[in-house]
Amino acid sequence: MKGKEKEKLIHNSKVKRQYAKLLEKGAYVAPPPSYTNNDDDSTSAAALTKPSGPAKRPMPSRSIPTSSNPKANKAKAKHGSSEAPAKSAKPNPFAKALAEAERIREERKREAEERLRQKQEIGLAKRAAKEKRSTHASVFHKKNARGQPNMKSRMDLLLDKLQADAALGKL
Secondary structure, three states, X not given: OHHHHHHHHHHHHHHHHHHHHHHHHOOOOOOOOOOXXXXXXXXXXXXXXXXXXXXXXXXXXXXXXXXXXXXXXXXXXXXXXXXXXOOOOOOOOOHHHHHHHHHHHHHHHHHHHHHHHHHHHHHHHHHHHHHHHHHHHHHHOOEOOOOOEOHHHHHHHHHHHHHHHHHHOOO
Protein backbone atom coordinates (compact mmCIF):
# COMPACT_ATOMS: atom_id res chain seq x y z
CA MET A 1 0.00 0.00 0.00
CA LYS A 2 2.87 2.38 0.71
CA GLY A 3 4.14 2.07 -2.87
CA LYS A 4 0.78 3.23 -4.27
CA GLU A 5 0.64 6.21 -1.92
CA LYS A 6 4.17 7.23 -2.91
CA GLU A 7 3.29 6.97 -6.62
CA LYS A 8 0.18 9.05 -6.05
CA LEU A 9 2.15 11.77 -4.24
CA ILE A 10 4.75 11.83 -7.03
CA HIS A 11 1.99 12.02 -9.63
CA ASN A 12 0.24 14.86 -7.78
CA SER A 13 3.48 16.87 -7.51
CA LYS A 14 4.12 16.41 -11.26
CA VAL A 15 0.62 17.62 -12.08
CA LYS A 16 1.04 20.65 -9.82
CA ARG A 17 4.37 21.50 -11.49
CA GLN A 18 2.80 21.20 -14.96
CA TYR A 19 -0.08 23.40 -13.88
CA ALA A 20 2.31 26.05 -12.51
CA LYS A 21 4.23 26.04 -15.81
CA LEU A 22 1.01 26.54 -17.76
CA LEU A 23 0.07 29.46 -15.53
CA GLU A 24 3.50 31.05 -16.11
CA LYS A 25 3.00 30.80 -19.87
CA GLY A 26 -0.26 32.68 -19.49
CA ALA A 27 -2.53 29.97 -20.86
CA TYR A 28 -5.76 29.63 -18.95
CA VAL A 29 -6.29 26.26 -17.39
CA ALA A 30 -8.99 25.28 -14.93
CA PRO A 31 -7.53 24.76 -11.47
CA PRO A 32 -6.58 21.17 -10.65
CA PRO A 33 -9.12 19.24 -8.59
CA SER A 34 -8.42 18.81 -4.90
CA TYR A 35 -6.26 15.81 -4.18
CA THR A 36 -7.67 13.23 -1.80
CA ASN A 37 -6.47 9.86 -0.63
CA ASN A 38 -9.12 7.84 -2.43
CA ASP A 39 -7.85 4.81 -4.31
CA ASP A 40 -9.44 5.41 -7.71
CA ASP A 41 -6.91 6.16 -10.45
CA SER A 42 -9.46 7.79 -12.74
CA THR A 43 -7.59 11.11 -12.73
CA SER A 44 -4.70 11.22 -15.16
CA ALA A 45 -2.31 14.03 -15.98
CA ALA A 46 -4.07 14.66 -19.31
CA ALA A 47 -7.48 14.88 -17.64
CA LEU A 48 -6.20 17.32 -15.02
CA THR A 49 -4.65 19.77 -17.46
CA LYS A 50 -7.70 20.11 -19.74
CA PRO A 51 -10.65 22.19 -18.57
CA SER A 52 -13.96 20.42 -18.69
CA GLY A 53 -17.47 21.55 -19.53
CA PRO A 54 -18.93 24.96 -18.65
CA ALA A 55 -16.03 25.96 -16.37
CA LYS A 56 -13.99 26.78 -19.48
CA ARG A 57 -13.51 30.49 -20.07
CA PRO A 58 -12.66 31.87 -23.50
CA MET A 59 -9.04 32.87 -24.03
CA PRO A 60 -8.56 36.64 -24.27
CA SER A 61 -7.47 37.67 -27.74
CA ARG A 62 -3.93 38.98 -27.72
CA SER A 63 -2.44 40.84 -30.60
CA ILE A 64 1.26 40.68 -31.36
CA PRO A 65 2.82 44.04 -30.52
CA THR A 66 4.50 45.73 -33.46
CA SER A 67 6.35 48.41 -31.55
CA SER A 68 10.14 48.41 -31.82
CA ASN A 69 10.44 49.32 -28.15
CA PRO A 70 10.82 46.10 -26.08
CA LYS A 71 9.50 47.74 -22.90
CA ALA A 72 6.36 48.84 -24.74
CA ASN A 73 5.96 45.31 -26.10
CA LYS A 74 6.09 43.86 -22.59
CA ALA A 75 3.58 46.41 -21.31
CA LYS A 76 1.20 45.71 -24.19
CA ALA A 77 1.52 41.97 -23.77
CA LYS A 78 0.95 42.26 -20.03
CA HIS A 79 -2.20 44.37 -20.31
CA GLY A 80 -3.66 42.85 -23.48
CA SER A 81 -4.22 45.44 -26.16
CA SER A 82 -2.75 48.91 -26.32
CA GLU A 83 -6.16 50.55 -26.62
CA ALA A 84 -7.55 52.60 -23.75
CA PRO A 85 -9.96 50.76 -21.45
CA ALA A 86 -13.66 51.56 -21.59
CA LYS A 87 -13.52 52.94 -18.02
CA SER A 88 -12.23 56.41 -17.36
CA ALA A 89 -8.49 56.23 -16.79
CA LYS A 90 -7.27 56.90 -13.27
CA PRO A 91 -5.15 60.01 -12.85
CA ASN A 92 -1.50 59.15 -12.52
CA PRO A 93 -0.57 59.58 -8.86
CA PHE A 94 3.03 60.23 -9.88
CA ALA A 95 2.24 62.90 -12.49
CA LYS A 96 3.68 65.70 -10.37
CA ALA A 97 6.84 63.70 -9.63
CA LEU A 98 7.22 62.78 -13.31
CA ALA A 99 6.84 66.41 -14.36
CA GLU A 100 9.42 67.46 -11.76
CA ALA A 101 11.83 64.76 -12.94
CA GLU A 102 11.39 65.88 -16.55
CA ARG A 103 12.02 69.52 -15.56
CA ILE A 104 15.19 68.53 -13.68
CA ARG A 105 16.35 66.42 -16.64
CA GLU A 106 15.87 69.37 -19.03
CA GLU A 107 17.65 71.73 -16.62
CA ARG A 108 20.62 69.37 -16.34
CA LYS A 109 20.75 69.04 -20.11
CA ARG A 110 20.80 72.84 -20.50
CA GLU A 111 23.53 73.14 -17.85
CA ALA A 112 25.64 70.50 -19.61
CA GLU A 113 25.27 72.34 -22.93
CA GLU A 114 26.26 75.63 -21.23
CA ARG A 115 29.35 74.00 -19.68
CA LEU A 116 30.34 72.59 -23.06
CA ARG A 117 29.89 76.00 -24.73
CA GLN A 118 31.97 77.71 -22.02
CA LYS A 119 34.67 75.07 -22.34
CA GLN A 120 34.85 75.67 -26.09
CA GLU A 121 35.04 79.45 -25.60
CA ILE A 122 37.82 79.05 -23.05
CA GLY A 123 39.69 76.74 -25.43
CA LEU A 124 39.43 79.31 -28.23
CA ALA A 125 40.64 82.11 -25.93
CA LYS A 126 43.58 79.99 -24.76
CA ARG A 127 44.58 79.18 -28.34
CA ALA A 128 44.40 82.87 -29.31
CA ALA A 129 46.52 83.89 -26.28
CA LYS A 130 49.07 81.19 -27.06
CA GLU A 131 49.30 82.37 -30.68
CA LYS A 132 49.76 85.98 -29.51
CA ARG A 133 52.50 84.96 -27.05
CA SER A 134 54.31 82.97 -29.71
CA THR A 135 54.29 85.92 -32.16
CA HIS A 136 55.55 88.29 -29.44
CA ALA A 137 58.25 85.81 -28.43
CA SER A 138 59.38 85.41 -32.04
CA VAL A 139 59.61 89.20 -32.39
CA PHE A 140 61.57 89.60 -29.14
CA HIS A 141 63.94 86.76 -30.01
CA LYS A 142 64.96 88.18 -33.40
CA LYS A 143 68.65 88.98 -33.68
CA ASN A 144 70.68 90.89 -36.24
CA ALA A 145 73.72 89.51 -38.07
CA ARG A 146 76.05 90.31 -35.15
CA GLY A 147 73.73 88.56 -32.60
CA GLN A 148 72.33 91.76 -31.13
CA PRO A 149 68.52 92.07 -30.46
CA ASN A 150 66.55 93.52 -33.39
CA MET A 151 65.27 96.78 -31.95
CA LYS A 152 63.14 97.75 -34.97
CA SER A 153 60.74 94.80 -34.55
CA ARG A 154 60.54 95.41 -30.79
CA MET A 155 59.73 99.09 -31.32
CA ASP A 156 57.02 98.18 -33.90
CA LEU A 157 55.45 95.82 -31.36
CA LEU A 158 55.46 98.48 -28.62
CA LEU A 159 54.03 101.05 -31.05
CA ASP A 160 51.16 98.69 -31.99
CA LYS A 161 50.42 98.14 -28.31
CA LEU A 162 50.32 101.89 -27.57
CA GLN A 163 48.04 102.55 -30.53
CA ALA A 164 45.64 99.79 -29.41
CA ASP A 165 45.53 101.25 -25.89
CA ALA A 166 44.89 104.75 -27.30
CA ALA A 167 42.03 103.42 -29.43
CA LEU A 168 40.40 101.88 -26.33
CA GLY A 169 40.85 105.15 -24.38
CA LYS A 170 43.22 103.79 -21.77
CA LEU A 171 45.71 106.60 -22.27
